[in-house]
Amino acid sequence: xxSVTQMEGPVTLSEEAFLTINCTYTATGYPSLFWYVQYxxxxxxxxxxxxxxxxxxxxKGFEATYRKETTSFHLEKGSVQVSDSAVYFCAxxxxxxxxxxxxxGTSLTVIP
Amino acid sequence: xxxxxQTPSHQVTQMGQEVILRCVPISNHLYFYWYRQILGxxxxxxxxxxxxxxxxxxxxxxxxFSVERPDGSNFTLKIRSTKxxxxxxxxxxxxxxxxxxxxxxxxxxxxxxxx
Numbered sequence: 001x002x003s004v005t006q007m008e009g010p011v012t013l014s015e016e017a018f019l020t021i022n023c024t025y026t027a028t029g030y031p032s033l034f035w036y037v038q039y040x041x042x043x044x045x046x047x048x049x050x051x052x053x054x055x056x057x058x059x060k061g062f063e064a065t066y067r068k069e070t071t072s073f074h075l076e077k078g079s080v081q082v083s084d085s086a087v088y089f090c091a092x093x094x095x096x097x098x099x100x101x102x103x104x105g106t107s108l109t110v111i112p
Numbered sequence: 113x114x115x116x117x118q119t120p121s122h123q124v125t126q127m128g129q130e131v132i133l134r135c136v137p138i139s140n141h142l143y144f145y146w147y148r149q150i151l152g153x154x155x156x157x158x159x160x161x162x163x164x165x166x167x168x169x170x171x172x173x174x175x176x177f178s179v180e181r182p183d184g185s186n187f188t189l190k191i192r193s194t195k196x197x198x199x200x201x202x203x204x205x206x207x208x209x210x211x212x213x214x215x216x217x218x219x220x221x222x223x224x225x226x227x
Contacts, residue, residue, distance in 0.1 A: 004154075036218070043116060044203065044218035089155065097168050098143060098210050102155035 002027045006090045006103025013080055013110050021075040021106045023064075023090035033057075033066050033073040034091040034100070044089060047075075080110045114138040118204050118219035125194055126227055133189045133222045135204030144187045145205040145216060146179065148172070155203065161187065162210070194226045 007022040025033065032051045036044040048057030053068035062077045075088060090103040117136045125131050137144050146158040159169040161179050178190045187206075191198055201223050205216040 043220040098160045099157035
């Protein structure tokens with residue numbers, strides 16, 4: 001079946017620290033992979049995506065590379081800011097059906 | 113930027129009562145979804161809706177749940193007789209395309225508390 005396993009939180013970092021949030025997946029076929037972010041009081045917003053193996057998605061300084069050999073899509077940012085404090089969700093869309101499969105979400109707090 | 117809006121942001125209800133959660137998808141989107149997240153657990157798919165009918169549903173989406181697009185703009189989720197275990201955050205989403213290339217756009221969610 002299809003599933004996503006995401007690093008447990010919460011994560012607390014100092015400003016300018018390096019961020020990694022791990023995400024691994026199980027899927028049949030060739031899924032697309034996504035990172036969504038939820039700021040307080042707002043909806044889940046697409047942060048970045050990758051649709052095939054070795055694709056790198058990037059946005060706002062965040063990056064994630066679709067690694068088929070390790071079934072992973074880890075989120076990274078070189079230098080986090082206080083404004084990056086949010087909950088981050090890894091998600092998968094399989095090539096059959098329309099539903100997304102989400103991880104549990106990882107809460108990130110960045111302190112000045 | 114167009115967005116998905118959900119109302120109310122928080123709904124409190126008594127066990128056994130009916131609730132209707134409302135969503136206004138992005139106006140030119142054709143595919144609509146409901147998900148839920150029980151506290152501390154994964155975001156789970158409930159149902160997808162296209163062309164005025166359910167296209168896919170999960171095991172969670174039993175006879176107590178129904179969806180409707182009553183007019184050209186709203187998309188609703190009804191829970192007929194709420195149970196304590198229905199307490200969760202409910203997210204509505206919409207997309208312009210289907211399949212695994214389609215991005216789903218999510219609302220801020222409705223927190224449902226069943227007492």
